[in-house]
Amino acid sequence: xxxxxxxxxxxxxxxxxxxxxxxxxxxxxxxxxxxxxxxxxxxxxxxxxxxxxxxxxxxxxxxxxxxxxxxxxxxxxxxxxxxxxxxxxxxxxxxxxxxxxxxxxxxxxxxxxxxxxxxxxxxxxxxxxxxxxxxxxxxxxxxxxxxxxxxxxxxxxxxxxxxxxxxxxxxxxxxxxxxxxxxxxxxxxxxxxxxxxxxxxxxxxxxxxxxxxxxxxxxxxxxxxxxxxxxxxxxxxxxxxxxxxxxxxxxxxxxxxxxxxxxxxxxxxxxxxxxxxxxxxxxxxxxxxxxxxxxxxxxxxxxxxxxxxxxxxxxxxxxxxxxxxxxxxxxxxxxxxxxxxxxxxxxxxxxxxxxxxxxxxxxxxxxxxxxxxxxxxxxxxxxxxxxxxxxxxxxxxxxxxxxxxxxxxxxxxxxxxxxxxxxxxxxxxxxxxxxx
Amino acid sequence: xxxxxxxxxxxxxxxxxxxxxxxxxxxxxxxxxxxxxxxxxxxxxxxxxxxxxxxxxxxxxxxxxxxxxxxxxxxxxxxxxxxxxxxxxxxxxxxxxxxxxxxxxxxxxxxxxxxxxxxxxxxxxxxxxxxxxxxxxxxxxxxxxxxxxxxxxxxxxxxxxxxxxxxxxxxxxxxxxxxxxxxxxxxxxxxxxxxxxxxxxxxxxxxxxxxxxxxxxxxxxxxxxxxxxxxxxxxxxxxxxxxxxxxxxxxxxxxxxxxxxxxxxxxxxxxxxxxxxxxxxxxxxxxxxxxxxxxxxxxxxxxxxxxxxxxxxxxxxxxxxxxxxxxxxxxxxxxxxxxxxxxxxxxxxxxxxxxxxxxxxxxxxxxxxxxxxxxxxxxxxxxxxxxxxxxxxxxxxxxxxxxxxxxxxxxxxxxxxxxxxxxxxxxxxxxxxxxx
Numbered sequence: 001x002x003x004x005x006x007x008x009x010x011x012x013x014x015x016x017x018x019x020x021x022x023x024x025x026x027x028x029x030x031x032x033x034x035x036x037x038x039x040x041x042x043x044x045x046x047x048x049x050x051x052x053x054x055x056x057x058x059x060x061x062x063x064x065x066x067x068x069x070x071x072x073x074x075x076x077x078x079x080x081x082x083x084x085x086x087x088x089x090x091x092x093x094x095x096x097x098x099x100x101x102x103x104x105x106x107x108x109x110x111x112x113x114x115x116x117x118x119x120x121x122x123x124x125x126x127x128x129x130x131x132x133x134x135x136x137x138x139x140x141x142x143x144x145x146x147x148x149x150x151x152x153x154x155x156x157x158x159x160x161x162x163x164x165x166x167x168x169x170x171x172x173x174x175x176x177x178x179x180x181x182x183x184x185x186x187x188x189x190x191x192x193x194x195x196x197x198x199x200x201x202x203x204x205x206x207x208x209x210x211x212x213x214x215x216x217x218x219x220x221x222x223x224x225x226x227x228x229x230x231x232x233x234x235x236x237x238x239x240x241x242x243x244x245x246x247x248x249x250x251x252x253x254x255x256x257x258x259x260x261x262x263x264x265x266x267x268x269x270x271x272x273x274x275x276x277x278x279x280x281x282x283x284x285x286x287x288x289x290x291x292x293x294x295x296x297x298x299x300x301x302x303x304x305x306x307x308x309x310x311x312x313x314x315x316x317x318x319x320x321x322x323x324x325x326x327x328x329x330x331x332x333x334x335x336x337x338x339x340x341x342x343x344x345x346x347x348x349x350x351x352x353x354x355x356x357x358x359x360x361x362x363x364x365x366x367x368x369x370x371x372x373x374x375x376x377x378x379x380x381x382x383x384x385x386x387x388x389x390x391x392x393x394x395x396x397x398x399x400x401x402x403x404x405x406x407x408x409x410x411x412x413x414x415x416x417x418x419x420x421x422x423x424x425x426x427x428x429x430x431x432x433x434x435x436x
Numbered sequence: 437x438x439x440x441x442x443x444x445x446x447x448x449x450x451x452x453x454x455x456x457x458x459x460x461x462x463x464x465x466x467x468x469x470x471x472x473x474x475x476x477x478x479x480x481x482x483x484x485x486x487x488x489x490x491x492x493x494x495x496x497x498x499x500x501x502x503x504x505x506x507x508x509x510x511x512x513x514x515x516x517x518x519x520x521x522x523x524x525x526x527x528x529x530x531x532x533x534x535x536x537x538x539x540x541x542x543x544x545x546x547x548x549x550x551x552x553x554x555x556x557x558x559x560x561x562x563x564x565x566x567x568x569x570x571x572x573x574x575x576x577x578x579x580x581x582x583x584x585x586x587x588x589x590x591x592x593x594x595x596x597x598x599x600x601x602x603x604x605x606x607x608x609x610x611x612x613x614x615x616x617x618x619x620x621x622x623x624x625x626x627x628x629x630x631x632x633x634x635x636x637x638x639x640x641x642x643x644x645x646x647x648x649x650x651x652x653x654x655x656x657x658x659x660x661x662x663x664x665x666x667x668x669x670x671x672x673x674x675x676x677x678x679x680x681x682x683x684x685x686x687x688x689x690x691x692x693x694x695x696x697x698x699x700x701x702x703x704x705x706x707x708x709x710x711x712x713x714x715x716x717x718x719x720x721x722x723x724x725x726x727x728x729x730x731x732x733x734x735x736x737x738x739x740x741x742x743x744x745x746x747x748x749x750x751x752x753x754x755x756x757x758x759x760x761x762x763x764x765x766x767x768x769x770x771x772x773x774x775x776x777x778x779x780x781x782x783x784x785x786x787x788x789x790x791x792x793x794x795x796x797x798x799x800x801x802x803x804x805x806x807x808x809x810x811x812x813x814x815x816x817x818x819x820x821x822x823x824x825x826x827x828x829x830x831x832x833x834x835x836x837x838x839x840x841x842x843x844x845x846x847x848x849x850x851x852x853x854x855x856x857x858x859x860x861x862x863x864x865x866x867x868x869x870x871x872x
Contacts, residue, residue, distance in 0.1 A: 091850035102557055105547065113541070120791075121538055121805050126784050128818055142855050175854055211817040230673075233818035237666075255866045261859035297858045340835070347831070348562050355556075355835035358867050362860040363836055366848040369557050370832035381647040382564050382669035384830035394820035396788035396806035398795050399776070405794035412802040414527035418611055419578050422733045423697035424798040430691050431794050 006311040037223040044198030055195035067206035072188040080177035095367035102369030106388035118401030127157035132200035134215035137166035143179035150183035156391035166192020194224035201228035239377035240269035244330035248337040249278030251357040257288035264305035275321040329380040405431035442747040480634030491631040503642035508624040516613035531803035538805030542824035554837030563593035568636035570651035573602035579615035586619035592827035602628020630660035637664035675813035676705035680766035684773040685714030687793040693724035700741035707745040711757040765816040841867035
């Protein structure tokens with residue numbers, strides 16, 4: 001019988017190759033999707049609102065005569081918030097508050113300095129003018145994602161955050177609308193798919209073109225975002241979600257099993273891996289998994305995710321666990337050990353690091369404060385959680401004094417000569433001995 | 437006769453549309469290049485060094501038995517630096533020094549804070565482990581680009597910067613090698629094209645896979661970078677270079693003409709635009725252009741660039757100039773006016789802002805300190821100059837205390853219930869009332 005979860009031992013000869021195979025994931029390009037998306041984008045670019053209305057009728061079975069009919073007003077969002085049961089509303093507002101507090105620390109400020117000769121150099125920080133936030137309809141519509149995407153943009157100072165979300169057959173998700181109200185989203189339009197991405201990127205009669213589009217979506221949305229990149233900024237196109245847990249064996253096995261589940265329940269491609277030097281504890285976790293699994297509402301997804309992509313890995317010691325974690329560069333890393341801080345200091349690559357046995361990933365997903373939009377598929381080697389910095393940009397400031405132009409002009413002219421760019425050299429030399 | 441440069445007036449009815457047409461630029465995808473690059477990348481991924489050696493023999497006419505033969509040693513780079521004429525060496529070192537000083541201000545530091553209940557939240561900043569720097573061979577091989585790409589990576593703390601640069605027929609560019617020595621590049625390999633990008637992204641027997649690839653290249657290199665994005669990080673794929681000058685008419689017309697030339701001389705697609713409310717001054721600048729153009733060594737490129745993509749634009753006043761600048765979001769913005777700081781304060785979108793008549797763009801290209809790798813084609817609306825921040829990444833830190841787990845667990849469980857993710861809820865609830 002196939003085990004409920006893969007079991008590996010880092011001591012085995014074939015371990016590195018086996019681990020590599022387990023981690024391997026490549027989002028294949030679907031030629032059919034690419035072609036469909038290219039057509040939709042072109043149509044929206046050329047025909048604007050008319051094209052968006054047609055696609056909305058076709059894909060979402062939602063007939064609207066004008067884009068005005070697809071607006072979800074601030075009043076409707078506020079009403080959705082008011083209609084929540086009090087405990088849920090309180091939780092949503094508490095989460096938003098904590099996310100806002102944390103992200104306010106990420107704001108970058110302009111700076112400049114003056115040199116002895118009066119030359120001033122610096123960097124000016126400005127928010128983007130307008131940002132589009134894609135929120136999927138249906139089962140993957142997570143209000144927490146609305147908070148995690150919209151709040152950093154508003155903290156950055158983005159003047160207008162436009163949320164688009166499909167409402168197939170006109171069915172709206174009240175929790176998503178409530179989250180939009182809490183997060184301070186400026187405008188909500190009930191459109192989705194590649195047509196919504198096209199409307200945000202190119203602009204239409206009713207929707208002003210944005211500077212950046214963020215938020216998760218299905219394969220069509222992801223393909224559309226890739227295609228409009230350059231016209232607008234986009235966030236990373238995320239792969240399946242992952243958790244890597246390092247445990248010393250002192251956390252209750254049921255907790256660790258449930259933490260693995262909390263990742264695996266996202267979808268069948270999600271990846272949950274445990275590294276532990278204690279063979280007995282690994283047995284206990286496997287026993288917990290086997291005992292708890294049948295009790296879980298999403299058992300079918302869990303079963304496939306754990307069997308295909310999950311693993312309990314026996315390591316020599318915690319140092320080896322850290323080395324493996326740095327190689328995997330996981331999206332979520334739980335360090336469920338006594339000396340979590342010491343181990344965390346050795347971690348070079350991870351989207352989010354959860355320290356200690358009380359820091360379950362679920363707390364970070366919702367309300368600890370840091371963002372839950374994190375780099376997947378080893379991209380934590382070179383990228384970061386979504387943050388305020390993703391909605392600000394920098395302009396270099398260069399104010400050269402008359403004296404500075406003499407010093408700098410000589411250097412620039414010499415190097416421009418070396419590169420064979422005579423107008424550069426002459427432009428610098430004009431400023432060398434000016435009477436102006 | 438076709439004018440030497442386009443003349444527009446912002447008062448004209450058709451001005452917005454005319455300006456939009458002038459700015460329009462789209463890098464078409466070349467199916468032949470895409471297919472060739474896909475094949476090269478796959479071959480390098482599968483066959484490693486052997487494939488790289490074959491392509492180097494084919495494309496660069498450079499026969500090498502092993503990759504070792506394509507290494508350009510640190511001693512060879514140091515020798516290239518020593519062999520420079522003293523004035524050029526001094527200029528190169530002075531430029532590198534100033535670029536380093538400026539970029540040291542960009543380093544981001546880790547931070548964390550503790551909440552009342554002992555929960556610690558923060559953000560840990562780490563450099564990337566290994567970065568690849570592409571440097572083109574031939575005419576576009578700019579030593580200043582080596583400085584501008586390598587120095588921010590080293591300031592960020594990247595342990596290994598690997599430079600790749602093709603040497604067709606074995607011909608090396610001594611100024612580029614000297615710049616590598618000055619910038620602290622760790623390793624130089626004489627390979628180029630899509631095969632070099634593939635080697636850096638996937639790794640080969642002789643080249644360890646990098647985390648990010650930066651630096652300019654031809655259409656093959658750009659296509660290869662786009663394709664490996666996700667496996668590694670990449671910098672923006674740059675469009676043609678642009679300058680926008682706002683002038684009040686008080687700067688010598690020859691200076692402004694030469695500043696326009698210094699952009700236009702890059703290539704025929706480069707774009708140089710002047711905004712000025714003084715019609716007489718625009719006439720003077722046009723006269724300067726006509727007088728100076730025949731004296732310029734790169735007159736053919738200048739002529740085509742200015743006639744096709746350049747413009748002298750008459751604006752109502754400087755406020756209108758600022759509004760147009762914010763719409764264009766130029767790569768380089770020169771504010772050549774008396775009150776440059778006041779106007780700069782109103783600029784929201786620009787890669788680099790040069791203030792005052794002494795701040796010619798050429799000074800920024802080489803040695804002012806800020807980076808010359810800047811967002812083109814209106815992408816300054818959402819992106820920034822290359823900087824130290826492009827070689828650092830962040831990890832969220834979440835260390836929840838026992839008391840914090842009770843507060844946060846209740847919120848998280850409530851929201852997880854709302855999203856239909858029961859394992860998330862249970863993982864949070866386990867920590868609510870623990871005896872552990």
